[in-house]
Amino acid sequence: MNWAAVNAMYMSEMTRFFRTIAQSFISPVISTSLYFVVFGAAIGSRIDQVEGVSYGAFIVPGLIMLSVMTQAITNASFGIYFPKFIGTIYELLSAPVNFLEIVLGFVGAAATKALFIGLVILGTAALFVDVQIQHPFAMMTFLLLTCLSFALFGFIIGIWAQNFEQLQLIPLLVVTPLVFLGGSFYSISMLPPIWQKITLFNPVVYLISGFRWSFFGVADVPIGLSLLAIAGFTALCLGLIWWIFRTGWRIRN
């Protein structure tokens, strides 16, 4: 393993993050506050408890997931797309590094940023509602795995994208709807029966359900299934990235 290279890539990506630390920190704080004002105070006050949890607290895991998933994808996809776009990718291709090292450096940095933002949101939420975490270890595991798997997914998008529009396409058209419909703001038991079935095809449901379980001990789907889903998604992304580097698809002609 070329650890010096992993470190170089990771630190270089993190430098970009620190360069804009104010935006990185402030924007999730503001958007989370807005969600609490709208959903927690304005609408939430008219909603009863959901599965024994006050609505304001109930949406905290979903809110964190929503931001973590989009941030992980955006950071990772941009991180690898940008060198392609400005041409500095030549250096990565000519360096003595393999796919695992590039992934560790780039995806690791994107996941770290997403994790940071997830924790900032958790902290902000604690200012508005009483957040209790029943299974802190499971919570961190789910959070880390989500950061990692979605950063991997974002990395694939970044390699696939050939222009800035494509870079936005998947997050906007696929991920955001899936996250919103994945039970971020509701329990799927609140849906009509037919939709309860359909929604099980949405992979995000499993992640949010598992994550919420680690907070409140209640879940829409069995916790084991949640873990399996996220592990499977991570493995799928890793496999795809391995294939990309083996064939040089869209990076090496």
Add this chain to the structure above:
Amino acid sequence: METIVEIRDLKKTYAGGFEALKGVNLSINKGEILALLGPNGAGKTTLISTICGITNPGAGSVTVNGHDVVSAYRDARRLIGLVPQEINLEPFTRVKDTVAYSRGLFGKPKDDALIERILRQLSLWDKRMSRTFELSGGMKRRVLIAKALSHEPEVLFLDEPTAGVDVELRKDMWDVVAGLKAQGTTIILTTHYIEEAEAIADRVGVINGGQLLLVEEKAALMKRLGQKVLQIDLQTGIAQVPEALSEYDLELIEGGQALRYSYDTRGERTGITQLLSDLSAVGLNLKDIQTEQTSLEDIFVGLVKEGAA
């Protein structure tokens, strides 16, 4: 002489069907400066890209110090520094950071003293805290060279290092290359400026249409360059060269109206004075005389035309 880069029957066809390399064989000697000369689209960049790992080879093999660039890419790439043709730099990164980053990428431990030495050598030390987008084109190119040198490569590839660089900077660049050679670095540079190859290379390779047409010691090439031709137009045409002038190896041209005499400008004696007096001795009257020199350009154009035909 020790070979450091060995290219065997290297072929590359791009996805669109374009055959960029049609079986290139080349041995690059340790410590030399090899200039690859060729027009745009000749395959220079593809050749370099394939050695450095940016494009996958189609067929054939490349080894660097015995390490295959595909199967032993780590060992091979560690020895290689690449300065690309395009100025590709992350705009917001500081000069010293981007150079240090390159060193890390190649698996080398942090070494601030070395980075300082490289930046000073390239007159970039004053700019070390600048962000790369603030630099002029020439400075950016220096940063690319600094990045390539940051991991102390044994072989340095410079893809058109002086394209779009002003005359003064080009001279500077040549000095840098000469300095690196003095440190023992093997340098391969591509160019379409013949004078560049002439100024700094030990050997010159001419590449066109994906084929290496010639690789020769520059001295040998220069010898060919030293050839000059004297054309003597005669007042009245002759049918054949007089016997008395046979030692000059004259060529009768333009239907007997002119004579052609080849000589070496760097020889002790060019023989021109003697020839002219011998001409008048055999009674030939001269109308005009003119000389012309074969340049590397002529050789080059000749080769490229042959290759195209």
